[in-house]
Amino acid sequence: MAFILRRPLAITATLRQTAPSVSSRAFHNTPLALKQQASFFTPKAPTLSSSRNVTRFRSSFRRSYQQSAYNPLAHGDARQRLLYGAGIFGATLVGINLIFNRETREDGGMPEFERRYLNDTFLHTGLGIGIIGITARALHMNGWSFRLMSANPWLVLGAGLVGSIGTMYATMATRPENYVQKYALWTGFNVTQALLLSPLFFMHPAILARAGLYTVGMMGSIAFVGATAKQEKYLYLGGPLLAGVAVVALSGLAPMVIPATATRTLMWSENIWLYGGLAVFGGFTLYDVQKVLHHARLAERGLIPKDPVNESISLELDFLNIFIRMVQILGMQQRRK
Known part of the structure; x- marks a missing residue:
């Protein structure tokens, strides 16, 4: 059920809202202004003093422009960014442990078979995310994102849901002994997600990198809490999380029903879809990790x-x-700036 909330329509709307606007008037008027200046002023032979003044002005302007545009977070080295990501992960881990993990396991820690099974699950999760990212990037470079965004949104939504549901349930229904068919269907499931998510590469790479860093930090810290908490402590969250998914799904479909004039209602539905979805799927991460250990x-x-x-x-x-x-x-934060 979780895949319903990705909303290919929302991805398209987000990309259109966050696309940088170009002032056509300024673009087309700049050559005209230069022509008017060339017609009204006659060129004069540059003197030594005037050329020195122009050189000083250009150098001072270049220095001031470069100093004002410098951003240490955007131009920092790899070590600084790694430290920044480690700080986010550590702070999230400490905060979540203080709130949700006050009672740890009573069986002396995680047994070896649970650790091995959890590591295999995380390995397949990382491989699946890697397949989705690489495939989505290749599709975007070949022009698939343009064709997807120009297609009928209802057709994209219907075909995406059918492909996701079909490959997901076919993968789950295949027994692990039949590993050729199972991995083929699992790869098809990941390719289906890549087909739907390739338009995300219209966003700036820095935004995608930061979003990936925040997602890994959030899920890593929550997964650590689920792995070290008491056995089956958070398995009761299944029912409330399904109710939360229903609310988030309805808020995601609200723009298709509510008229565009109801701006306040649309704003609340968007906030529920965004921030409520973060809370719900953060809870699903906690639930899924404990479900893996239970299995x-x-x-x-x-x-x-x-x-x-x-x-x-x-x-x-x-x-x-x-x-x-x-x-x-x-x-949205970049657009407000």
Whole structure:
């Protein structure tokens, strides 16, 4: 159900809102102004003093312009950005631990079979996100994003939902012993997500990098809490989170029903879709990690087969939903500036 909230229509609307506007009047009038200046003023031979003044003015203007445009966060080196990301991750980890993880496990820590199963799940999650990112970038470079955004939005939404639902349930229904078919369907699921998310590459690469960094920090800290908390402590969140998904889904579909004149209602629905979605899918990350550990214990007793591919699909959907909202929030902040 989580994939419904990605809304390809919202991605298109966000890209159109955050696209930088170019002043056509200023662009077309600049050559005209230069022609008028050339017609009204006759050229004069430059003297030594005038050329020195022009040189000084140009150098001083260049220095002042470069100093005012310098941004240490945008032009900092890789070490500074890594420290910045580590600080965000550490602060989020400490805060979430203080709030949600006051009671740790009572069995002496995570057993080896749970750790191995969780690591396999995270490995498949990272591989799936990598497939989505690389495929979406390749599709965008080949012009797929332009064709997708010019297509009928209802057709995109319907085909995207059918493709996502079909490949996801087909992957989950395939037993892990049939690994060729299972990995082929899992790859098809990731390619389907890439087909829908390729227009995100219209955004500035810095926004995508920051959104990815924030998403990894948020999900990493929440996953650590879920892995170190008491067994099955947060599995009760399944019901409330499904109710939250329904509310977020309805708020995401509100612009299709509410008229454009109801600006206040649309603003509230957008905030619910953005910030409420962050809270809901952050809770889903906590729930899914504890569900993975619960399935690991069942698989160790032989009650269910080990299937990290199925487990990774839920975490991939959590990542994508959080990442899309991070991109939209950062794009809105850049537009306000």
